[in-house]
Amino acid sequence: MELKKITTRAIAAGVAAATLLSLAACGSGSNSADTKDDGSEMTVEVFDSLASSQGLQKSGWFAKIVKDKFNIKLNIIAPNVSGGDTVFDTRSASGNLGDLVIVGTGNGRLNKLVKAKLIEDMTPYYSSMKNVKKYDSAVKSIAKQAGKDGVWGVPQGVSSQSPTDPSEGNESAAAPYIRWDIYKEIGYPQIKDLDGLLNVLKQMQDRARQDTGKDDIYAMSLFKDRDGDMMQNAASICSWFGYTNQGSVFISADGKDVQPATKEGGIYQQALEFLNKAESMGLVDPDSTTQDWDTMRTKVTNGKTMLSIWSWLGKPRMNSDENKAKGVGFMLAPLENMKVYSDGFQPDGDGATIVAIGSKAKNKARLAKFIDWMYSPEGIYASSSNSGGAACPKDLGCFTTDKDGKNPTLTKFGQQAMTGDHANLKVSAKLGGSSYDDGYSKLNFKAVSQNDIDPNTGEAYNPLLWKSNQDETELFKDWSAHMENATNDIDYLQKAGKLSIAAGASYTTPQEDSTVSATRSSVKSETVNASWQAITAAGKFEKTLDEARTKIDNLGYKEVLKVDQQNAKDLIQARKDIVKQAK
Incomplete structure (x- = not known):
């Protein structure tokens, strides 16, 4: 934001x-049972x-x-x-x-x-x-x-699943996703680390521009309007290496490391340095410092970017059934040193x-x-x-089961609702009428994990995980052939030992002192501003961050950090407790 x-x-x-x-002192709620309905x-x-x-x-x-x-x-x-x-x-x-x-x-x-x-x-x-x-x-x-x-x-x-099992289902939320069709065109080069990824992205950008004759294609396009405690794009890159952020600190999935975003040489600085190098190589869309989410995602849909920091950005906008059949779309990159953060079931x-x-x-x-x-x-x-998420209802005509209520299988209607042109999918008048999109729940509240198991079918609520719904498209088959014959992203990450699972604990930060909140607000602003300045600071990356650290310290960050370190400690303990509880 x-x-x-x-x-x-x-x-x-x-x-x-x-x-x-x-x-x-003046509320008038009642805990007594209701009057007759x-x-x-x-x-x-x-x-x-x-x-x-x-x-x-x-x-x-x-x-x-x-x-x-x-x-x-x-x-x-x-x-x-x-x-x-x-x-x-x-x-x-x-x-x-x-x-x-x-x-x-x-x-x-x-x-x-x-x-x-x-x-x-x-x-x-x-x-x-x-x-x-x-x-x-x-x-x-x-x-x-x-x-x-x-x-x-x-x-x-x-x-109802184990807190040490990955909750994402078939793909991680934040991981390096690249235009696999362009990666294929340049010969599937090895990607050892972030520097290697930049070199590959440069080749991909050049090839895509050559293929289309368009020079407005960039390896990556960023946006600002969802920044919080820090620059969201950079914070999400930290998740590629097993970290999540809470407040102003980053916490490793295994709980062994807690570090502030301001740490010199820390994981957040490494992410910023990656973006700074990308900027210096001409790989970052110049509109990144001013555009919002809507503008950026339109560019992804129109094939103007080669990298998606999240699965939920690139895949839904490029991986249509038509594109996947042609081998076109975003897929997980084989970044050798990644250790992707994953939340366990809660x-x-x-x-x-x-x-x-x-x-x-x-x-x-x-x-x-x-x-x-x-x-x-x-x-x-x-x-x-x-x-994405759970399938739409069986009674709506979205899926069928066998005579025993097992083996759920999407119907043509269900496939269109889940992955096709759902905006123009008509619903019969007796089932509510209008279009599928007009009719779905606007509450946006997901009571149960969408990758949990339906006790009736014995399979997940999410149809992407159904046995009957395995991807057989040209895009997936080519990706799988180069990724240890994996059945999906999570399967690859687990096989390759590149997944860091944080036990699925339910933890909410407690109320903090108003003076800490006020200082936190100032720290956020300085952190976000400095982050954007750092990635565009040609030859002044280190200097920009050093100056920001001094400013942040002078704002009274020590008190905010003390709170965030304690909250991190409590989260780590909550993770340990939920694992014990589940045994």
Whole structure:
């Protein structure tokens, strides 16, 4: 995100904290069981921090499923679309955040929501929530985070799988993905390290320009509008080597190393140096310092880039069925020294985001049933979207099974919904009408890990992992032949010993002192600014970073680092604890 947005949100977070604390004494929530529900249609207001669209979802296939099962309509309030943290502040001040609440819990927010009586204790309904109860330890972890006994919410992304198994399914989130067709054209050269990757990317850029006659093709194109504690593009490159960032520090998957982004010669500086060298070689799109995500992703779709830092950038925009049949698309590069970071499955879910019932909601028992349904196989399929993850529902015509309910297989409709032209895929009127894209759930809440196992079929919810859905395209076959005959990216990384799995712990950073938050905001701004300056600083890379370290230290970074190091220590302990719990 842009620096202005970072600062604004940091200030807003402080206001939100003050708002919640002021409400703690005057909230009027009730933990008693609901009054009798007559079953009539009701419109449910959903405060949804994850949603990217808002308003009443009154038509389409998901709306019809929800209406038929629960006789409710969902009216989504999405701060991401309009209002930002101001929406949270205003609704909190009114004492009514929403009937259903999907919200982040970080920095002590959950504890404040409970104290302010803005969310309901679901204990009276919990005995009937048979699907949620399968993840009882996840529910208890939320109660611990809330600082009070009760059923205050259910986290997203829960799983029944081992926390030491990779949760991504068939591909890592952040890893070096290259235009495999162009890599093939230049003869599959060896890629030993990041310097070797730059040399290969230079050859690929030259070849692509030669093939097309276009000189606006670059090895990589970057963007600024999602930067946070640091430059996101560089931070993600650190994940290629087994690190994730939390606050201002990087933590290795095995927990043996914690280092600040400012560390001289550290993993973040190595990523910045890679980008600096790329810039000096003419491999970076000159629009990178000014363009946003939307502009950059359009360039990827139009074949203007050779490198994708993430699987979810290049693959969905280039690897269409038509392109893959021709051998065209992004595939994982054989970078010899990579050790790709992977999050393990989270038995206790992603405690950073929960779904809860608002204290002022009516017919709470019905809402509890709706939440429970989202954690059922039927609800998981019904919550599918158009960007990967779980298959769309069997009853929508998305897949079939054999007579025993096993061997799930996508239908033609399902294939188009999952990987084809889903925007123009029509849904019959009796199933909700309109198009597939118009109809999918706008909640953007994934209750259960999409790569978890459906107990009915015995296979993952994600159709990309089905036995019936193995990739047989020209692109995949050529890639596999050069990558140890791997069946997918994760399979290759595991076979080659290039995967670093961090145990899937549910951990949320606690509330921090307001002075630390204020200093953190300044540190973020300086870190991000210096990062962009460093990659474009011809001959002044080291000097730019040295000056930035001095500025950051003078801002009082020592206190922020102390907090982040303790939080890192707690995360590492949480990883150890979840592994013990799973045994």
